[in-house]
Amino acid sequence: MSAFLIFLRGNARWVAAAFVLTFFSTIGQTSFIGGSAGHIRSEYGLSNGQWGMVYMIGTLASALTLPYLGAIVDRLTVRTVALIIAPMLAAATALMALSAHVVGLILTIYLLRLFGQGMFPHTAYTATARWFTAQRGKALSLVILGHNAGEAVLIAGFVALSAAIGWRLGWLVLGVAVLVVALPLVMWLAAVERVPASTEINPRVVDARDWTRGEVLSDPIFYLSMLGFMAPGFIVTVIFFHQVYLVELRGWSLGVFASAFVVWAGVNSLSTLMTGYLIDRFSGLSVIPFVLLPLGVASILLGTMTAGWTPFLVMALLGASSGAATTTLGSVLPEVYGLRHLGAIRALIVATTVFATAAGPGITGYLIDVGVGYPAQLVTMGVYCFPVSLLMAFVARRVRARTLPSKAVSDRPPG
Structure with a gap:
């Protein structure tokens, strides 16, 4: 088996x-x-x-x-x-x-x-x-x-x-x-209730010490990481919310664009499973620098390409990034902030990302109304993803640097 x-x-x-x-x-x-x-x-x-x-x-x-x-x-x-x-x-x-x-x-x-x-x-x-x-x-x-x-x-x-x-x-x-x-x-x-220590053989212990929500709010790493965590919700919501307007700009069929969601669902599922494997094989921190890269490429393609096949490629890239983002966020938080206050900390982060999804359509819609082209906005969002991916690599290194020394101390035999 x-x-x-x-x-x-x-x-x-x-x-x-x-x-x-x-x-x-x-x-x-x-x-x-x-x-x-x-x-x-x-x-x-x-x-x-x-x-x-x-x-x-x-x-x-x-x-x-x-x-x-x-x-x-x-x-x-x-x-x-x-x-x-x-x-x-x-x-x-x-x-x-x-x-x-x-x-x-x-x-x-x-x-x-x-x-x-x-x-x-x-x-x-x-x-x-x-x-x-x-x-x-x-x-x-x-x-x-x-x-x-x-x-x-x-x-x-x-x-x-x-x-x-x-x-x-x-x-x-x-x-x-x-x-x-x-x-x-x-x-x-x-x-x-499931107790991991009693059911898993040689568990991979990489979780950080247990931070309180107050400590998280004073942690610079939290604010840096939110620049990456908020991006998928903001950008994907904007793309889906303004899909009719985009189709009109590009001269695509709305039915064809809607059919591309099948690609989105399939790739999203595959990406979710593959990301889970990679997290177990390496860690959530090892994965986060790569999550936004497909999203960045997808946004730039939507902002610059008019070919009829574009929606299908874009949906594949969006699915890859979205599946990876959701899986990674759920796994990486214990590696950064521990488990004891995970519910309170995760609720704070989810609330911030919900703000982003709520603000995205309104901000981009306003910019469209005042004459800022939607394709240019998409390209800007795509370009944003690349330096933030480098920032996520920096965040991962900093988290490892502060977690491993404390783990080494805790692993040291008494006396």
Whole structure:
């Protein structure tokens, strides 16, 4: 039996618990909520700009809340956290179905983004990082595939469901699914906590000492690393948000551009699995200098190329970078800041990246309105990725330099 199958046989319940959380987190993602945008704008009488403002307000509010709420993952078990966040996500879907006022819509977006986009995957990644050490990369890569599965199943399924019973009733059905499918599964699968030291042979111990969130906020490495961590969310969100405008500029078919998402999904999944292998083989710190390189090339291609095949190559590059970025972030944080306060620290970083995803469409849209060409913006974003990749190599060296001496001291025999 292969090592991969042996790993799955021994760890299926924990990987599956986190996978379920990332699968259902799709409900709070922009790609899912955007499917109801036409109905929302029509029924609430919103222009594209007004709908964008509602979405930005709800998203930014969720980002402000996440650093505080996300810290509960450090104090409570996954089962207890699930008992809190699953009913709240279900309540958000119910509010989407029943709300008739724009204030209710803002609250809906806030809850969907806080619990769907925020707490569901945050809980999954934090728990996985704690449950696994030597095979953390492999475990995280499998858990992250829940996003791909959710986008493949839930988005298409909701479109069909809305056509059959209406979009509002479709959102109610989603809430029921969270309560009767997601919550019981997570409660059952996570009933037993995994202890890495008792189940892994010769674990690769590379984690740093346990930093507090206050210490992280005073660490220059944190601010340098955020220049890299924020880039994928900012750039990919901008590209997807303005895809119709880009297609019009390039004279491409929107249908052809949409079909390129198949390439995105496939390469994203492969990149996720490959990155997990590389992290287990080397470390997350060894991988981070390379994560932004495909993203930089993709942005420059979009800004300069007009050939019909460009979207397919770009989607492959975006998928490679996005899969690597998500897997690496989940794995590298324990190597930089330890495990004890991982939930609080990760919530802080996720909140910052959510700010970036919320700000990206607004900033680039404003620049387009005042005459700054969108292709030039894309090229600028692409060029940005290359010096920041060098900066990430510097960050990795600095983290190793401060981690290894402390590890050597801790490994020294007493006396």
